Amino acid sequence: MTPKRRVDNLALFGGERLFSEPRHVNKPNSPPRELFDRYLDTAWSAAWFSNDGPLLRRFEARLCEQFDVRHCIVTCNATAALDIVLQALRLPPGGEVILPSYTFVSTANLLRLAGLKPVFCDIAADSMNADPEQCARLISSDTVAIIPTHVWGVPCDIDALEALSDQSGVPLLFDAAHAYGAVHGTRRIGGFGLAEIFSLHATKALHAFEGGIIATDDDALADDLRLRRNFGFSGNDQVDLPGVNAKMSEAHAAMGLANLDVFARTIAASRLCHETYEQGLRGIPGLVLRMPDPASQPNYHYVVAELDAQQFGMDRDTLTRLLFAENIWARRYFYPGVHRMTPHLPLAPQAPVSLPQTERACNRVLVLPAGAAIDLDDVRAICTLLRFISENAAVIAGRS
Amino acid sequence: MTPKRRVDNLALFGGERLFSEPRHVNKPNSPPRELFDRYLDTAWSAAWFSNDGPLLRRFEARLCEQFDVRHCIVTCNATAALDIVLQALRLPPGGEVILPSYTFVSTANLLRLAGLKPVFCDIAADSMNADPEQCARLISSDTVAIIPTHVWGVPCDIDALEALSDQSGVPLLFDAAHAYGAVHGTRRIGGFGLAEIFSLHATKALHAFEGGIIATDDDALADDLRLRRNFGFSGNDQVDLPGVNAKMSEAHAAMGLANLDVFARTIAASRLCHETYEQGLRGIPGLVLRMPDPASQPNYHYVVAELDAQQFGMDRDTLTRLLFAENIWARRYFYPGVHRMTPHLPLAPQAPVSLPQTERACNRVLVLPAGAAIDLDDVRAICTLLRFISENAAVIAGRS
Numbered sequence: 001m002t003p004k005r006r007v008d009n010l011a012l013f014g015g016e017r018l019f020s021e022p023r024h025v026n027k028p029n030s031p032p033r034e035l036f037d038r039y040l041d042t043a044w045s046a047a048w049f050s051n052d053g054p055l056l057r058r059f060e061a062r063l064c065e066q067f068d069v070r071h072c073i074v075t076c077n078a079t080a081a082l083d084i085v086l087q088a089l090r091l092p093p094g095g096e097v098i099l100p101s102y103t104f105v106s107t108a109n110l111l112r113l114a115g116l117k118p119v120f121c122d123i124a125a126d127s128m129n130a131d132p133e134q135c136a137r138l139i140s141s142d143t144v145a146i147i148p149t150h151v152w153g154v155p156c157d158i159d160a161l162e163a164l165s166d167q168s169g170v171p172l173l174f175d176a177a178h179a180y181g182a183v184h185g186t187r188r189i190g191g192f193g194l195a196e197i198f199s200l201h202a203t204k205a206l207h208a209f210e211g212g213i214i215a216t217d218d219d220a221l222a223d224d225l226r227l228r229r230n231f232g233f234s235g236n237d238q239v240d241l242p243g244v245n246a247k248m249s250e251a252h253a254a255m256g257l258a259n260l261d262v263f264a265r266t267i268a269a270s271r272l273c274h275e276t277y278e279q280g281l282r283g284i285p286g287l288v289l290r291m292p293d294p295a296s297q298p299n300y301h302y303v304v305a306e307l308d309a310q311q312f313g314m315d316r317d318t319l320t321r322l323l324f325a326e327n328i329w330a331r332r333y334f335y336p337g338v339h340r341m342t343p344h345l346p347l348a349p350q351a352p353v354s355l356p357q358t359e360r361a362c363n364r365v366l367v368l369p370a371g372a373a374i375d376l377d378d379v380r381a382i383c384t385l386l387r388f389i390s391e392n393a394a395v396i397a398g399r400s
Numbered sequence: 401m402t403p404k405r406r407v408d409n410l411a412l413f414g415g416e417r418l419f420s421e422p423r424h425v426n427k428p429n430s431p432p433r434e435l436f437d438r439y440l441d442t443a444w445s446a447a448w449f450s451n452d453g454p455l456l457r458r459f460e461a462r463l464c465e466q467f468d469v470r471h472c473i474v475t476c477n478a479t480a481a482l483d484i485v486l487q488a489l490r491l492p493p494g495g496e497v498i499l500p501s502y503t504f505v506s507t508a509n510l511l512r513l514a515g516l517k518p519v520f521c522d523i524a525a526d527s528m529n530a531d532p533e534q535c536a537r538l539i540s541s542d543t544v545a546i547i548p549t550h551v552w553g554v555p556c557d558i559d560a561l562e563a564l565s566d567q568s569g570v571p572l573l574f575d576a577a578h579a580y581g582a583v584h585g586t587r588r589i590g591g592f593g594l595a596e597i598f599s600l601h602a603t604k605a606l607h608a609f610e611g612g613i614i615a616t617d618d619d620a621l622a623d624d625l626r627l628r629r630n631f632g633f634s635g636n637d638q639v640d641l642p643g644v645n646a647k648m649s650e651a652h653a654a655m656g657l658a659n660l661d662v663f664a665r666t667i668a669a670s671r672l673c674h675e676t677y678e679q680g681l682r683g684i685p686g687l688v689l690r691m692p693d694p695a696s697q698p699n700y701h702y703v704v705a706e707l708d709a710q711q712f713g714m715d716r717d718t719l720t721r722l723l724f725a726e727n728i729w730a731r732r733y734f735y736p737g738v739h740r741m742t743p744h745l746p747l748a749p750q751a752p753v754s755l756p757q758t759e760r761a762c763n764r765v766l767v768l769p770a771g772a773a774i775d776l777d778d779v780r781a782i783c784t785l786l787r788f789i790s791e792n793a794a795v796i797a798g799r800s
Contacts, residue, residue, distance in 0.1 A: 049602035079645035109642035202449035209649035242509035242743040245479035249609035343642040
C-alpha cells in the first residue's frame, strides 16, 4: 500500500494499484472455524443434513428468542423466503405491490414472476426508506401488499406504515435483509408487519453462507410456510398444497448458529470499522457519511457515503472508476434504481414514475468496503486516498 | 435386534421393536470428514462462501467431464433448477406439460405455480418410466414440454422420447434426480434431451447436502440460466432479466466435490447392500425385487420391492404398517401418485386420467432402507423379518 503523492500515482492514470486484491463492500465474516465444526459435527454424526433437522430447529428457536416472535422459518435464501410468503398470501394475479425502487432488485423480479405488478414508491430523503406518504398515495383498489425495505438496516417509519396497513387492510411485509440486530423503539426488527424477511447471504451482518429468515407472529401463515418450504408435505404421503423446496441445510444452519454465537463481536468490529471511516473522512468537502442512530442499535454493517459532486469537485461515477482502478470495489447503491433496470422498464410506459429522492440517492450514494472482516489499515488507506482525491479533485476530474 | 420367533413378537402387536432408531429409505452418505474439510478450507481462507465461487466452478467443471456435456449449472436445489429452466424456456401461460404421475410431486407443483398445466402420462409396466406411446397420444397443440423421470435411476426409453421431441418440436427435459452415474448406451445420463436435471439432496446417490444440477449442451440456455440463478445480473449494476436466487453455496459445493471423490466407493457399497437384499429375500413368494440392469451402470441407490398381495398373503399397506412399527421406515413410492395428491386433484375433472400402470406401481411398490450408509446387519435383519412375516402372513393379516 504505497500512498499516492502525485496524481500520476493513481492507478487509473497508470500508477500502481493501492491493493493487489479487490477490497469488497462486504467481505463475509467468518466465525471461529472450530465453532462451525462443532455444530456440523452433530449433523455429521447423525447423517442428518437437511429436512427440518436439529440444527435448523435450534437456529429457528434462537432467532425466535432474539426477535421475540412466535415463528421463524429459515430457508435456502431470502428470495425463496419471500417467494413462499407471496404464495402463502394467495394474492390475486395482476395485483399491485408497493415497494421502493431504492432496494435490491430481487423483490421486483419475484413479483413479476409471480404475476404481480411492482408499483415503485419514492423514499424519504433523510432515511432513504420508503416514504409512507408516497405509499399512501399509491394505494389503489388493486393494491395487494406493501413491502418496504429497512435500507442499510435503518428501521423504516414503521409506525406510519403499520397505520397505513391497518387503515387500508393491505398486508405489510418488511424486507429486513440489511437489518439483523436493529431495534425500533424497544422491539427488535423482526417483530413488525405481517412478517419480516431477512437475508442470511454470506455478505450480510449475520449469515449462513446462503439463507433467509421469515419472522412472524401469525400462526396460520407460519404453518402454511412450513408446508410450502417442503413441497407441501404434511405427512409421509400427504401433500396439502403445491409447495417448493425452500429448505435450509444443516450445514447452513450450523454457520448461522456459529455466527449468532459471535454476533456481539461482529457488531463491535463493524462499529470500529465505521468509526475509523468517520475519523478518516472527517472534513472532506462534499463526502458525507450516513451516521447510524445508536438508539436503533445498528449493526454498522454498511459504510454509506453520499457524494455532492459540486462540493467534492468530481461526480460519484468518476470517483467510483478511480477507486475500482485501485482495487477498491466501492459500489453505487442501489444503482440505477430498480425502476430503471431492464426487466422493470416495461412498467414505465404504463405507470410513469417520478421518484426524485430515489434518483438523488441512486446518483449520490457510494458504499465503501466495510464490515467486521475488514482490515482497519485498509480502511485508513482508503480514507487517505479519498482525501488525496478530494484535494486534487480539479486536476483529476480534468484528466479522467 | 432380537429376531421374531412368534407373531406376538411383532412390534405392531406389542413386541419389542426390531430397531431402537428408525431405519430410513436413504440414510445420507458421508464422505470422509477430512475430505470435506479440506475443500471447505479453501473457501474459508478466502472468505468466499457463495456467488460463483471457485469450488462451485470446480464442481461444475468436473460434472461437465462426467456427463460429457458443455454446461453444468449447479443450484441450491433441484426444484430451483427446474424453476429457472422453465423460466428460461419462456413457455406460454396455460401450456401443457406432459410428465408421469409416477414421480416426485415437486415437478407438478412447480408447473402449477408457473401457470402451466401438468398432463399426466402413464408408465411402462416394465421400466416404471414414462411410456413414450402414452406421451405421444397426449401431445396437443398446447403441449409446451415433456418431462419424463429416470425412475430409480433406470434410464427412460430415451431414443423413443427424443424421436417424439424431434417430430413434435416439443422440448424434452429429463428429471434425472435418481440417475446420477447411470448410462444409456455409451453415454452418461446428463447428456440427453434439451437438459437433464439432477437432485443433489442429502438422500441422493451423489449429494451436496442440498443442491441441483442442470446439464445441457445448449449454450444459449446455459447463459440464460446463469443469469437467472443470480437475480439476472450480467454485470455489477446490469440486470438483464427477472432472475431469482438459485445459487449453490461453496459449503454445498465442497460436499458435492467430496462425494464425487468417493463416488466409486459409494456405488460399491450400495451394490453390496442391494446384493444382500437380493440374497436375503430370494424365494419369498410375492415379494419381487426390481433388478437394475448392469449394462446401464446403475447406482444401486434404491432397493425397490414389488408386492403381489395375493401371493404374499398380505397387502402392501399392511406390510408397511408392520415394518413402521419395527422402526423400518420402508416407503410406498410414489404414493398415491401425483394425480391423486390434493394440489393436483382439481385437474382430474377437466382431464380425467386413466393411468392403470401408475396405479399398479403406486399400490405395489415398497422401497426398503438401503444405500451406501446402511449397516448390512440391519439389511439382513430386515430380510429375516420379511421372511418371518411372509411365513406367517395368514395369521398376521387376520390380526392386523
